[in-house]
Amino acid sequence: xxxxxxxxxxxxxxxLIASSLTMWGRSGSARQDESGxxxxxxxxxxxxxxRAAPGVPFRWSITIDGRERVASSVxxxxxVLRSSLDPDFRPSRVRxxxxxxxxx
Numbered sequence: 638x639x640x641x642x643x644x645x646x647x648x649x650x651x652x653l654i655a656s657s658l659t660m661w662g663r664s665g666s667a668r669q670d671e672s673g674x675x676x677x678x679x680x681x682x683x684x685x686x687x688r689a690a691p692g693v694p695f696r697w698s699i700t701i702d703g704r705e706r707v708a709s710s711v712x713x714x715x716x717v718l719r720s721s722l723d724p725d726f727r728p729s730r731v732r733x734x735x736x737x738x739x740x741x
Contacts, residue, residue, distance in 0.1 A: 643688075650711060651675055654686075657715060663722050679722050686714060 649671065654667040654677060665679025677684040685700040695707040697714045701721040707715040719726050 647673060647675070648689075651684075652715075653711070654715070654718065657719070658722075661719055661723060661726075665722075677718065677722075682722055684718060684721060686718070 651667055651669055654675060658665050658667065658677070660677060663679050665677060667675060667677045670676050673688070675686040676707050677686070682721045684700055684702075687698045687700075689698050689707065695709045697708040697711075699708060699714060699717050699721075701717075706717050708717050716728055720728070
């Protein structure tokens, strides 16, 4: 991936995280450090979101208060971030199942 595309994606993720903090009702800030990692500071937590090394099966490495987790997508990274910042957060699962349709 080109440097310009990577930079653009990182900027979009940073904006998404900043907006998500507001939507989740969490105080804090998100910024990019000199290495390109995203640093989220919220209440008593510091979270570092970094691109995973090339060739591994996930895209993001997320370090929360010294503990590392991984995510394979942006939605996964947001789920990990929210669950680390909001102890009352419970992710909901979407289930798709066939139903029988009866005529009215």
